Amino acid sequence: MEHVAPPAWVMLAYLISGVFFILALRGLSSPATSQQGNRFGMAGMLIAVVTTLVTHEVASLPEILGAIAIGGGIGWVTARKIAMTDMPQLVAAFHSLVGMAAVLVAAAAFLNPVAFGIAGEDGLINPVSRVEMGLGIAIGAITFSGSVIAFLKLAGKMSGAPILLPLRHVINLGTLAAILGLIGYFTVDQSPWIFWTVTALAFLIGFLLIIPIGGADMPVVVSMLNSYSGWAAAAMGFTLHNTAMIITGALVGSSGAILSYIMCKAMNRSFISVIAGGFGAEAAVSSGEAKEQRPWKRGSAEDAAYMMQQAESVIIVPGYGMAVAQAQHILREMADVLKKQGVSVKYAIHPVAGRMPGHMNVLLAEASVPYDEVFELEDINSEFAQADVAFIIGANDVVNPAAKTDKTSPIYGMPVFDVDKAKTVFFVKRSMGGVGYAGVDNDVFYMDQTMMLLADAKKMCEDIVKALQH
Amino acid sequence: MEHVAPPAWVMLAYLISGVFFILALRGLSSPATSQQGNRFGMAGMLIAVVTTLVTHEVASLPEILGAIAIGGGIGWVTARKIAMTDMPQLVAAFHSLVGMAAVLVAAAAFLNPVAFGIAGEDGLINPVSRVEMGLGIAIGAITFSGSVIAFLKLAGKMSGAPILLPLRHVINLGTLAAILGLIGYFTVDQSPWIFWTVTALAFLIGFLLIIPIGGADMPVVVSMLNSYSGWAAAAMGFTLHNTAMIITGALVGSSGAILSYIMCKAMNRSFISVIAGGFGAEAAVSSGEAKEQRPWKRGSAEDAAYMMQQAESVIIVPGYGMAVAQAQHILREMADVLKKQGVSVKYAIHPVAGRMPGHMNVLLAEASVPYDEVFELEDINSEFAQADVAFIIGANDVVNPAAKTDKTSPIYGMPVFDVDKAKTVFFVKRSMGGVGYAGVDNDVFYMDQTMMLLADAKKMCEDIVKALQH
Amino acid sequence: MDFISILSIFVMACFVGYYVVWSVTPALHTPLMAVTNAISSVIIVGALIAGAAGGSPTAKWLGLIAVALASVNIFGGFAVTARMLAMYKKKER
Amino acid sequence: MDFISILSIFVMACFVGYYVVWSVTPALHTPLMAVTNAISSVIIVGALIAGAAGGSPTAKWLGLIAVALASVNIFGGFAVTARMLAMYKKKER
Ligand SMILES: NC(=O)c1ccc[n+]([C@@H]2O[C@H](COP(=O)([O-])OP(=O)(O)OC[C@H]3O[C@@H](n4cnc5c(N)ncnc54)[C@H](OP(=O)(O)O)[C@@H]3O)[C@@H](O)[C@H]2O)c1
Numbered sequence A, B: 001m002e003h004v005a006p007p008a009w010v011m012l013a014y015l016i017s018g019v020f021f022i023l024a025l026r027g028l029s030s031p032a033t034s035q036q037g038n039r040f041g042m043a044g045m046l047i048a049v050v051t052t053l054v055t056h057e058v059a060s061l062p063e064i065l066g067a068i069a070i071g072g073g074i075g076w077v078t079a080r081k082i083a084m085t086d087m088p089q090l091v092a093a094f095h096s097l098v099g100m101a102a103v104l105v106a107a108a109a110f111l112n113p114v115a116f117g118i119a120g121e122d123g124l125i126n127p128v129s130r131v132e133m134g135l136g137i138a139i140g141a142i143t144f145s146g147s148v149i150a151f152l153k154l155a156g157k158m159s160g161a162p163i164l165l166p167l168r169h170v171i172n173l174g175t176l177a178a179i180l181g182l183i184g185y186f187t188v189d190q191s192p193w194i195f196w197t198v199t200a201l202a203f204l205i206g207f208l209l210i211i212p213i214g215g216a217d218m219p220v221v222v223s224m225l226n227s228y229s230g231w232a233a234a235a236m237g238f239t240l241h242n243t244a245m246i247i248t249g250a251l252v253g254s255s256g257a258i259l260s261y262i263m264c265k266a267m268n269r270s271f272i273s274v275i276a277g278g279f280g281a282e283a284a285v286s287s288g289e290a291k292e293q294r295p296w297k298r299g300s301a302e303d304a305a306y307m308m309q310q311a312e313s314v315i316i317v318p319g320y321g322m323a324v325a326q327a328q329h330i331l332r333e334m335a336d337v338l339k340k341q342g343v344s345v346k347y348a349i350h351p352v353a354g355r356m357p358g359h360m361n362v363l364l365a366e367a368s369v370p371y372d373e374v375f376e377l378e379d380i381n382s383e384f385a386q387a388d389v390a391f392i393i394g395a396n397d398v399v400n401p402a403a404k405t406d407k408t409s410p411i412y413g414m415p416v417f418d419v420d421k422a423k424t425v426f427f428v429k430r431s432m433g434g435v436g437y438a439g440v441d442n443d444v445f446y447m448d449q450t451m452m453l454l455a456d457a458k459k460m461c462e463d464i465v466k467a468l469q470h
Numbered sequence C, D: 001m002d003f004i005s006i007l008s009i010f011v012m013a014c015f016v017g018y019y020v021v022w023s024v025t026p027a028l029h030t031p032l033m034a035v036t037n038a039i040s041s042v043i044i045v046g047a048l049i050a051g052a053a054g055g056s057p058t059a060k061w062l063g064l065i066a067v068a069l070a071s072v073n074i075f076g077g078f079a080v081t082a083r084m085l086a087m088y089k090k091k092e093r
């Protein structure tokens, strides 16, 4: 049975669905249009699902609606309950599901090619479809097992430390080569063992690829897997001749790739070095060196409150520690009090502050900080020179001047905030020993104009608010 | 004869050609990549032409090569010889040729549908192809006659004044309706008279639409016609099932539309008001009012030379008058002398300075002004407050503060340079009477810190350079 | 649709993806990840087809599971995106 | 290629056109007009086909004239663009 072209309206419906997905991402170009964009996304999905149900002989509607209800219910409840700080692991978990769904669809297509219209006259699957299917299942399986590991590491259910197997690069490259070779062979021999071996190897390599990567590099990995899940969808779209899936695949594929690129660039690391793994391990070694003892000043909540009240302008630099401490609400309260007292307050967000791109923006938005008080690195960095106070809370690497000056530093070349130009710097962290994700010391601690506020971020903000209200 | 699908490599070749055209435009995102981009464009065209020649039964190769040689020779020589100030009319003239080519191709397809593979079993043309063809020839014809008028007005071979027929809106809408109605009827009756009537009416409406539009609005019209020529190419692409033509059509169509939009926005006029025509006519009336006599100061080349030598920073605002006077070379020389004497010199370009978008940039580039000394409105406008001298040469409307303050002014709402904030303003123009394109007086003439340098722009720059070198 | 048509659409869509994603404001990169998650579950189309009555029963069950998994993502992804986006507010004046 | 495939490619290309043109720097808007001029002459493909030997002689002559007109544009458009672009230079340091 050859591929029979569906009626024109069906193909038009899938095209419209694809266009709606484009509009969904386009909406994200500004917060003002983003909710409208999300609605476009939902509409596009609805069109695609309804079109498919109407035009295909489906197993049985009640069973399908049941499956949608069960899955949808779980998804909905999870989405309602999840804390914003847990977004990275939620995204990873969701990716694993897309990967698994792609695997199941490819497997079903292999078992029932006639339903998919990809069987030839002789009942065999078209060679082109075999390649698409093989790629689809392999990418899907890698996405699944990789995302599961990423989820476990991000959720802290597995140690974030990189697990380094000996000869891992050889094993990985060998497995990849085997997968590609088998997919090639699959075009001439459609035996099930080939298909299932590809699947098994792909699950394995997804696992092998991700375990040597340190927990802190997981956001790059999650983006990369996001990209993969897109390409898997596109591969299945080629198999099914489905415009909506092809457009979506290209969108999601680009999105993941671009986000990985942005993160790597903002950390000044090459994508290859992230994927090769082992980053956290080296850092652990270097932090073992004896640290020189340099003088630093400790401040109190009262000092901070007093200085900020006197200031004309305060720039707040939040980082991962603020997220961990869930300090965003009380931080916004602190800013409100200051604003009422006539101080200008702005927030400065580094592209890799926190643990995923845009993470800090979501947390601040959650705490009702208006988004026009929140600025990107390039837009605000020149303002530190005029600022009276830089208030660094739970950030570390993103304000480390070593990135600008010390060629031996692991973060050398990463763009950082020029907090050292502010008149006074307050630095909120729990201890002098604790380092950031890159595991390096920070000269800002020891500057003349710096006062260390050693405490949990939430506690410190609460104390400052109390002091401000006296 | 039904449409026979060409071999896969042919379709791939057209796709690659289309992608190369995308890369050609993408290259223009920065001057550094632009030449590479242009080469992509040429390669794309070569691929499309060679693929067509190889896969189609063409009339006779010598004749075709002859036609290419004649046309190509004329194009090449024109491109070498044309003065940069004449770009607007060159572009208009080229558009008319694309329009005419589209008309001829559509006519040939109508006369010889079998060669195009658009004839049905019964020798009749497919209804869908008839609509595409009708739209193609109509848009092509409008592009042709409209561009001819635009060319004549821009080249000064026809008065730029709008020619306003009575009842023109009624006539135009009637003609448009007739064209669309006939194209609709064409799907059921394939008589030649319908086709040729559509063509004739389209030539007529192109003419009627453009004559009421004032010469100074021609750049918007040229862009609009650019857009039309794109849609005509796309329509023919649908007829021929040709990916390269479809992609090109969409690119060119968007490009023209976006440029028209940018111009209208930078002039704060609605597209409809431009297309409805009659702008120059109203302006002529308003300039008839008695002007109040206000005091102003006249400066000499020596004054300007002296003040600019003393200055730390000079911002040059060139406009249409500089282009007319061909003063770009001597202007750059003046800037060079100043820079040698330690003065910082920058150029500020308004989006609609000159007579077409980017016109000033080309002229300055021609005079070897480095493009990193040339700034857009939004990037430099805040610097006038710190500048010692604003040197306005042949510009007028784009520095008129009435756009910010006077709600009754025809240019109200147009973004303008804040030259009034500079410490000293020099204003080069030929006479106090002469007005800009919008025909309105300019308060900058009468400011305390303004000195009028009344002379031809080129002459004035020469005198200043002499004075500077003393 | 022939392969070249699909390929053409795919190539164009990659260009669109490139431009549309670069135009997303960095402040919305987390919602971007969530919503791409949701839309990549359009793979549910394949899952629905997999359950075709006439075919292999195994394929049908695989399809149903895939439908359920994709649904988690669709509902979860759009809902969490909506929840995040609702939090982004402009300053009140 | 069926109509819907072509339409899909066209719709995607319109998105690409929108983004790619907005990303052109304003300083290069004049070369943009010149180069779009040149590429829109890809209509020459139709002109070449029009001259098919077996068909109507009028169509052949119309085709040949169209080839000549489009060639003016192609050579003229790319040449004038190249000439303009060659003039844009960075400051020498
Ligand atoms: N955002 C992304 O997409 C992404 C992706 C990959 C990697 N990264 C990496 O993540 C890092 C992010 O930098 P960052 O500046 O946000 O964070 P960071 O460099 O990891 O520093 C976190 C800081 O927060 C402090 N902290 C932790 N818990 C705290 C609490 N409860 N109260 C107060 N302080 C606390 C830590 O010091 P104490 O332990 O002393 O308290 C530490 O100084 C960068 O190196 C970046 O390259 C980010």
Ligand SMILES: NC(=O)c1ccc[n+]([C@@H]2O[C@H](COP(=O)([O-])OP(=O)(O)OC[C@H]3O[C@@H](n4cnc5c(N)ncnc54)[C@H](OP(=O)(O)O)[C@@H]3O)[C@@H](O)[C@H]2O)c1
Binding pocket: B216, B217, B218, B219, B220, B263, B267, B318, B319, B320, B321, B322, B324, B325, B351, B352, B353, B354, B355, B356, B357, B358, B359, B393, B394, B395, B396, B397, B398, B399, B428, B429, B430, B431, B432, B433, B434, B435, B436, B437, B438, B455, B456, B457, B458
């Ligand atoms: N660029 C575009 O795409 C575009 C498109 C459509 C419309 N427009 C319109 O064109 C206008 C452009 O503004 P603009 O500021 O560049 O020019 P403008 O407002 O038209 O003013 C030109 C000035 O140059 C002077 N001038 C003319 N010839 C001169 C010479 N040989 N030497 C010295 N001065 C000379 C004129 O005064 P004298 O006669 O006294 O010398 C006049 O003050 C805007 O109103 C814009 O809306 C532009």
